[in-house]
Amino acid sequence: MGNSQSKVELYAAIRKDHLLGMSMRSLQRVHNVTWRTVRRALDGKWPEPRKKSRRQESRLDPYKPLIDAMLRADLDAPPKQRHTAQRIFDRLVEGHEARDISYCMVRLYVKDRRREIRRKAGVGPEAMFVPQRHLPGVEAEVDFGDVHIVLAGEPARVFLFSLRLSYSGKAVHRVFASCGQEAFLEGHEHAFRRLGGVPRGKIRYDDLRAAVERVLGLGRARVESDRWTAFRSHWGIDAFYCRPGIEGAHEKGGVEGQIGYYRRNHFVPVPEVASLAELNELVDRWDLEDEGRRLRSRTRTIGESFAGEQPLLRPLPREVFETGRWFTPRVNRFGQITVRSNAYSVPVRFIGRQLRVLLHANDLAVYDGRTEVARHERLSGRGGSRLVLDHYLEALLRKPGAFPGSTPLEQARSAGRFTPVHDRWWTAACAAHGDAAGTRALIEVLLLARHMEHEHVVAGLAAAFRAGALTADAVALEARKAAEGDSGELPAPVPGTGRAEGPAATVTFLSDWRLSHLPPDNRPLPSVAHYDQLLNRHGRRTGNEKEGS
Known part of the structure; x- marks a missing residue:
């Protein structure tokens, strides 16, 4: 008859009809129940709750502790390197000889158990969050994300820098060949100049190696690098470092979600570009286009919110902070200098000389005194070389072989x-x-x-x-x-x-x-008439000599 509440109503109806003079057989026929049910209702008893059926043992039970251990280990694993149900099933079969279970059994258990473990750990969609109110021009978040592109015809992995204002959601992006300190500093400088100011409050960060040299304990105390400290002081940045690992991911969830959105909407399909400079021009255009969208249920667009936030940012400093790093390598006999384990060519006339190199995130410039003698696109790996044919032409003229x-x-x-x-x-x-x-x-x-x-x-x-x-x-x-x-x-x-x-x-x-292209020559043509008298003179002289002989 359904749940216990419907049975209570049934018992009440049976008693009411019995008071009206209805017989036992009529009560059974009208209410479509057995005589035992009528008897219990008339005896003043109430329906008992349905007994829970005993859970049958499953062949998966011996392996559930192993699965739970794998799911708990995923809490600290990188997001893209966590166990899938298929991987858990394969590990059980290969490492524990679980031949008596099926993939469907593992999948159904993992689906519910993963959510429960993440909820208990305080992460995931079931975790509790307290809504935060962000004041305009006060807070921002910074992070790097990797993206894949086709660069000059070759697949390449590059890094997307993102700085996002917490109030308006306005974000500025920049693509770099690496996520080193030069890229970290140049990304900030580009973002501040595009925004026209610096947030007055805190900017939230992970423990990026470009900024943090050492984490002190489990709190938020950090030992910062000297160069980051100088840069932060120049721009007036108040850094706030999130807790390490998965526990601190939600503390700057805005920029992490922004990078995911940007990757899915602007890097799909994979863009093909000739250089990073060309890609960054596209990124600047995409940033402007994103100002027209709305975040969640907001009534104003990102651009409209940023228009009211921008005047509240701290003004930019007048002095320029050099984000590049200087090196002074010596040119070897091959006409090359070595910077960060990569070789770059310079004109061969500088062999044996010591030059100055200014290294930026995506390029480097070579100087002889104050004169720029070479410029290269920066190599991101180690042991590579970037050689320009023009630098060797004078030597090749002497050695064409x-x-x-x-x-x-x-x-x-x-x-x-x-x-x-x-x-x-x-x-x-x-x-x-x-x-x-x-x-x-x-x-x-x-x-x-x-x-x-x-x-x-x-x-x-x-x-x-x-x-x-x-x-x-x-x-x-x-x-x-x-x-x-x-x-x-x-x-x-x-x-x-x-x-x-x-x-x-x-x-x-x-x-x-x-x-x-010579100017016209108006002089008269040359003549040999003046030489005729010399011929006559020579003829007379010759005749006289013959007569005298």
Whole structure:
């Protein structure tokens, strides 16, 4: 008949009908019950609660303590490296020979038990949270998150810096090759300048190595790095460090949720970019677009809330804090300097010299005194090298035999700076002039890139190749014509490079070009008439000598 409450109502109805004179048989028929139920109702007894059935033992019972231990260990594990039901089942089968259980048994138990363990530990959706009120312009949160992109045609893992204002939800992001101290400081500086101010209250952090050298005990006391302390003092940052591990994750849940939202909505599908600078331009645009969305049930957008919060931020300091780090390496015999276990090329004229290097998060600049002599995109790993072919051209002019197998040439090909047009012109020049002379001619062409655009030099090579002009002078002249727009449009590429061949080119050699640009010569043509009298004179003298003899 259902639950005990419905039985109570049934017993009351039976007694009421019996008082009206209804017989036992009629009561059974009307209420559709047995005579025992009628008898109990008339005897003044109340229905007893249904007895709970005894739980049957499960084949999973011996393994439940093992499963609980795995789920408790997940409380301190990284979010992306926690046990799934399938992994727990595999461990039970492999490590404990649990052949008598099934995956469905494990999955159903893990589904409810995981939630219960997380609730008891004070984490998860069942944990209790107290709503917080954030004042405008006071608090912010900072964190790093990793994202995957396709950088210059290769898969790469980069790091997304995020600083989020707690009141408005306005967030500023920046992508870096690493999450080191340079990226940490540059991310702050970029965010403060984009926001137009600094929060007046606390900024919440994890124990990032860029800021914290050592955690003291279980409290919030930290030993900060000297550089972070100086940076924090310059910008007036009041740092608040969250508790380590999973216990402190909710203390800056706003920025962690923001990074997840940003990754799902702007990095799916995986973006393909040529450089981090190009990606950061997209990130700046995405930050502006996000100002139009609303957080949860708020009536105002992020941009509208930030417009009221921005005037309440602390003004930016006037002085500039250099976020880069200075090094003074010595150039080795290969024309390279080593910074953070990676090698970078400099012009070979500096071999043996000590130069100054300013290292930033995504690039580094090399200085001789106050003059910048090289700039490279920073390498994030160890043991890598970034070599620029232009830095070695003077040495290769003296040693052309080292050019074909050089590492700078290989990297130039990979970067697209040494094109198939270069290769075809080089092959033809070597066939016409010999390997050494042809290679020197190519190096002289490469030197043109110091004074001309790369595209114009490639156009000059293409035009010179089609006309069979295999000298550096011819290439220089055609490149200059392409730069000045004398030909109307850039010459077509070389046959075999994947594009259609243009009409046959006519190349003006440098000597002809110089003659055509001389001023007009209005002088009369030369004459030898004045020499006739010398001939007559010589003839008379010869005749007199013959007569005298």
